[in-house]
Amino acid sequence: MANTLLEVKGLSVDYLGEKKAKALENVSFSVPEGSIVGVVGESGCGKTTLMLALLRLLPQAGRIVAGEVLFNGLDLVRLSEADMRELRWQELSIIFQGAMNALNPVKTVENQITEVLLRQDSNKAKASKRVDDLLEMVGIGRNRKSQYPHQFSGGMRQRAMIAMALACNPKLIIADEPTTALDVMVQAQILELLMRLRSELDLTILLVTHDLGVIAEACDAALVMYGGVVAEYASIDTIFNAPRHPYTQALLQAFPDHTKAKTQLISIPGYPPKLDDLPPGCRFAPRCSQVFSKCTMTSPPLLSYGEGFASCHLLENV
Amino acid sequence: MSLLEVNDLHKHFSLRSGLGQSLTVRAVDGISFDLAQGEVLALVGESGCGKSTLALTLMNLEVSTSGKVLFNAKEITGLKGRALKDLRREIQMIFQDPYESLNPLMTIEEIVAEPLKVHGLAKAKPERTQRVKKALEDAGLNPAESYLNRRPHELSGGQRQRVVIAAALVLEPSLLIADEPVSMLDVSIRAEVLGVLEHLKLERSVAMLFITHDLGTAAHFADRIAVMYLGRIVELGETKEVLENPQHPYTQALLSVIPVPNPRLRRKHIILQGDPPNPIHIPSGCRFHPRCPVAIASCSKTEVALTSVGENHQAACLLLRNS
Amino acid sequence: MQGFWQAFKRNRMGVVGLSMIVLTIFIAIFAPLLAPYNPKERVRVTLDSIYARPSSEHWFGTDDAGKDVLSNFIYGARVSLTVGFFASFISVVIGGAIGLIAGFFGGRIENLLMRFTDIVLVIPDLPLAVVLVALTKPSLMNIIIVIGILGWTGTARLVRSQTISVKERKFVLRAKAIGAHPLYILRKHIFPLVLPLMVANTVLVISLAILNESALAFLGLGDPSTLSWGQMLNFAFTRGAMSSGAWWALLVPGLGIVWLVLGCTLLGQGFQQILNPRLESHHLQKSEMIALEAANG
DSSP states (O other), X not given: OOOEEEEEEEEEEEEOSSSOEEEEEEXXXXXXXXXXXEEEOOTTSSHHHHHHHHTXXXXXXXXXXXXXXXXXXXXXXXXXXXXXXXXXXXXXXXXXXSHHHHSOTTSOHHHHHHHHHHTTOOOHHHHHHHHHHHHHHHTOOGGGTTSOGGGSOHHHHHHHHHHHHHTTOOSEEEEESTTTTSOHHHHHHHHHHHHHHHHHHTOEEEXXXXXXXXXXXXXXXXXXXXXTEEEEEEEHHHHHHSOOSHHHHHHHHHSOOTTSTTOOOOOOOSOOOBTTBOOSSOTTGGGOTTOOGGGGTSOOOOEEOSSEEEOOGGGGGO | OEEEEEEXXXXXXXXXXXXXXXXXXXXXXXXXXXXXXXXXXXXXXOTTSSHHHHHHHHTTSSOOSEEEEEETTEEOTTOOHHHHHHHHHHEEEEOSXXXXXXXXXSOHHHHHHHHHHHTTOOOSHHHHHHHHHHHXXXXXXXXXXXXXXXXGGGSOHHHHHHHHHHHHHTTOOSEEEEESTTTTSOHHHHHHHHHHHHHHHHHHOOEEEEEESOHHHHHHHOSEEEEEETTEEEEEEEHHHHHHSOOSHHHHHHHHHSOOSOGGGOOOOOOOOSOOOOTTSOOSSSTTGGGXXXXXXXXXXXXXXXXXXXXXXXXXXXXXXXX | OHHHXXXXXXXXXXXXXXXXXXXXHHHHHTHHHHOSSOXXXXXXXXXXXXXXXXXXXXXXXXXXXXXXXXXXXXXHHHHHHHHHHHHHHHHHHHHHHHHHHHXXXXXXXXXXXXXXXXXXXXXXXXXXXXXXXXXXXXXXXXXXXXXXXXXXXHHHHHHHHHHHHHXXXXXXXXXXXXXXXXXXXXXIIIHHHHHXXXXXXXXXXXXXXXXXXXXXHHTTOSOTTSOOHHHHHHHHHHTTTTTTTXXXXXXXXXXXXHHHHHHXXXXXXXXXXXXXXXXXXXXXXXXXXXXXXXXXX
């Protein structure tokens, strides 16, 4: 059994505003060292908030109101801003969606990566060598390192982002929709790269995505989120072949699978809840096909069912 | 008889580069297919393969460079004025982004009634409202009354896309061109919108050209699939045939990398290296040969047309022809 | 619209600007009630009443003709505001039409219109205005027209770029796909979305027009039958207020112009911040930018 690198316990985040929004409530899961864990959910399910909360990069209105984020035993929630800044990039780094916006358009790719390196070690020759290694690792040819981001295609930019994230040898990489808006072929290239880097560099990756297919292809375990809470957390095989939460089950039936031509896709009626206007009880209750009276009254706790965890009242009777 | 018949359609753009040279972008470069009434043809390809340009050209929103498009056996390329306006009643389009394709200042009723107004149909207010309500209900927005006076920002993405569909339906077209109609929507809502389109096809026998980059969605919805690469169709056939028995190396690669929501089915991926190709510099011979894992020397010299590789199944590959 | 007012109320700059303008308009409307004297009334001039110092009778002193500066100032607000509003109306109509047509139709029409705009833009407008007003009779109407037809270039450029960005939006393509006429699309889909920015821009054009009117009047090209703030400055300047040490005769109208121009600028900037929030993003902290990015993406 591998060590647990990241453990999130009861994390809750509120957005303050005219109406308080409970963006995350009681989120718990753990990420073993060296694994790829997927975070999946529809828009507004809180996956972006979770990612920002882990990095302590929440927008001003966002507050962590409860919980712990243990990274190698260190509670990130209680860390000072300066220590947290130190930790970001060095120990845990980020790959953003839409690499065009995340890269500086007026600096060459080489310069941007060098900048990250020089922040901790001012040896220029060493940095230059390291940049070459990093670019080779992510598959960017040496002849392209002095180009600007706009000269890169979407896939190449994403590779540059990954090189930057790897610059300081982080232990954990949080990748936010790293393949969204890319073509399937490029997506396959990037996923292959991430999986290769994982085994070569012994990385741990938290892969945030809305695409169940990407989760199935790349991850070892998955965290299914719905309306700011954990719906289910289990190994990848359990999630796809024996899910226990009705939401996970419904999501799978709605997801197109080209190996099963012309089967009926079953949609989930209704819409995800608004975080500032949550239903009482279980947040999925209004759309759930297996709803019963208790669901609309109390919200279910996260229960263990052996192979995983799910927050559903149905599990209480077992 | 086919409803739509496309014959060797080309759409080239010229770009002026910095040095005054002019470059030709061959976005659509010799496309032929036909579409029967009530049939759904999925047009699948990566970005830059020309599928969206093809849609706009078929809609006469772009002027084709050469080739013929017959609709109900009548030539529709280059139509103008009255004739074009009449054609617009028959062919409607649904766009990808439901957030961008509705005017934020108009109410839902105004949006759905707009095509009627433009075509001078249903001039009496009660009749118009009636038709708007019917279209909204057909698009799955029930009860229609509760939507009439709302504005786009009050609706979710899925509801907006249904409004777009309703506005396309209100003229009762016989052909819908849908450009990535569900790619911006969440999975749970996607299936619903596809259900609405499916219903239209079955109940009203509306034909559809369904443009998507997602073979998974196409698999569930289309009768036939056409795979596009750099402005050409490289494989065309019945959905089941294309998915289970792909013949063109590009289709095979594309199918191998589409994520399958089943971790027990992790397969060997045929990952094509490099970026999606660029329609400014189209390779000689078979345009797929530089990325093709099984290319042979003559692939760079000989252009191949679609040839039959089975019943209702065509592909354009030199290797298939030789064997 | 409601959302706009919500945002506006929170925009301090805009609220201050609006209050400044509203106060000026109020003064202009109720001038006869507010002014202690009627500037048109003949006064018997004695040596003491010329450039008399501020006193309890004349709060801001008197001018070279022995008239009350405060009353002149209050009535002068009417002229400045009239010129500002009407001239900017002309500018916005011309600039808006040129911008909309150029942006919407593009191609050769756009090229032609925008080159014309550039030409008008590079001609220094004050000297040209001086020439035009000097050639025609310097009546209030002529001044308004001249300022109006010289002040539209900024509006034209702004409206053009906004039109182009609205034109690219998918609902315009959708309207084309249902067979709508270009003019219908322009009227129904593009104009209503360009309008808010045009209104915001109008406020800025007003301040420009007021400044131009003051400049013309100061140079002696004001309508002799009215008394604007610019003219008050002109009279004070040419008729020895400086040498008599009558600072009040210069300061009062000068501050009036600054007040009104500042008010318009603040309001216009406030509007633009609300309508075009991207202009503001550089005030954000870096971490907020990253968060925003993530939330948008």
